[in-house]
Amino acid sequence: MAECAKVGTVSVRIEPLGEVVFPRPGEPLMRAAQRAGLHWPTLCNGASLCGACHVRVVAASEPLAPPSARELQGLKLVPVYKQGPSVRLACQLVPKGEMTVERAGVARPDRRNDS
Numbered sequence: 001m002a003e004c005a006k007v008g009t010v011s012v013r014i015e016p017l018g019e020v021v022f023p024r025p026g027e028p029l030m031r032a033a034q035r036a037g038l039h040w041p042t043l044c045n046g047a048s049l050c051g052a053c054h055v056r057v058v059a060a061s062e063p064l065a066p067p068s069a070r071e072l073q074g075l076k077l078v079p080v081y082k083q084g085p086s087v088r089l090a091c092q093l094v095p096k097g098e099m100t101v102e103r104a105g106v107a108r109p110d111r112r113n114d115s
């Protein structure tokens, strides 16, 4: 059975890569992308300690939960020129419904260029 058929309506399109991932209930975006085999920029592997995983939410079919205190701490580490109300940490953001986010540096392993 295909992944999308198991998970239902929660989906996230990641631009500019153009990949769509299907988070499980309660699963943060970065984990869903990693489970799908994508490389996601991170230095702390989801501990909300680096800010490297940040995304800009372009569209969301459902209202997003406000950032938790933990996410707010990590958001302070995002470069100031990238900060804004639509910027979230992919390691903390739990998608609901359909979303589109932007994050350069997300890549399929075969196209990764960080060596």
Ligand code: FES
Residues within 6 Å of the ligand: 041, 042, 043, 044, 045, 046, 047, 048, 049, 050, 051, 052, 053, 054, 074, 089, 090, 091, 092
């Ligand atoms: S992975 Fe480090 S803050 Fe999200």
